Amino acid sequence: MSGFAVGDVIPNSAAIYFDFNPAIVTNTFNTEFVNQLSIGENELSNFILAPNPATDSFTISLADNTQTIKDVFVYDISGKVVLSKKSIDYYTTSVDVSNISSGMYFVEITSDLNNKVTKKLIIK
Numbered sequence: 001m002s003g004f005a006v007g008d009v010i011p012n013s014a015a016i017y018f019d020f021n022p023a024i025v026t027n028t029f030n031t032e033f034v035n036q037l038s039i040g041e042n043e044l045s046n047f048i049l050a051p052n053p054a055t056d057s058f059t060i061s062l063a064d065n066t067q068t069i070k071d072v073f074v075y076d077i078s079g080k081v082v083l084s085k086k087s088i089d090y091y092t093t094s095v096d097v098s099n100i101s102s103g104m105y106f107v108e109i110t111s112d113l114n115n116k117v118t119k120k121l122i123i124k
Contacts, residue, residue, distance in 0.1 A: 004033050005033065006033050006034060006035055007032070007033065008032070008033045009030050009031065009032045009033075010030070010031045010032075011028050011029070011030050011031075012028065012029050012030075012031060013025060013026050013027065013028045013029070014026045046062070046063040046064060047060060047061060047062045047063060047109065047117070048060070048061045048063065049107060049119050049121065052120075052121055052122060053121075053122035053123065053124045054097055054121060054122070054123050054124070055098075055123070055124045056096065056097065056098040057094050057095060057096045057097060057098065058094070058095055058097065058107075058121065059092060059093070059094045059095075060072060060092065060093055060094075060095065060107070060109060061091065061092040062091045062092070062111075065091060067111040067112055067113050067115065068088070068089050068090055068091055068111065068112045069088045069089075069090060069091070069092070069093055069109060069110075069111060069112075070086075070087065070088060070089065070110045070111055070112045070114075071084070071085065071086045071087070071088065071108075071109075071110040072084070072085040072086075072088065072093065072095055072107065072108070072109055072110075073085075073107070073108040073110075074095070074097070074100070074105050074106070074107055074108075074121070075105060075106045075107075075108065076103070076105055077103070077104055077105070077106075082100055082105065083095065083097065083100060089112065095107075097123055100123055101123070102123050102124055103122075103123060104120060104121070104122055104123075105120075105121045105122075105123060106118050106119070106120060106121065107119050107120075107121045
């Protein structure tokens with residue numbers, strides 16, 4: 001609503017009536033207007049996962065040279081790890097998915113600075 005600023009406090013209470021009995025007044029609850037909350041940008045969001053959809057393999061490449069890929073995990077839709085590739089320590093890596101059945105999967109990439117990002121992958 002217009003007319004309110006950050007730091008304004010609005011007290012609220014209620015009177016509850018049951019039949020013809022006197023009102024039961026609730027405790028006062030104060031609502032304070034605060035700045036909009038947000039989260040920081042993921043520091044590992046600048047990478048390329050291609051091709052997607054994949055058939056036999058896909059490649060993960062980091063766009064900058066400030067981090068390297070440490071681990072890659074591929075999860076099925078139920079959260080079970082179906083493939084893992086650890087201790088990579090390169091800016092790019094190829095992952096063989098030829099023995100995984102077709103469907104939707106999640107790829108979790110961890111960098112050497114322990115930043116993580118998860119992306120969706122379709123396997124034909």
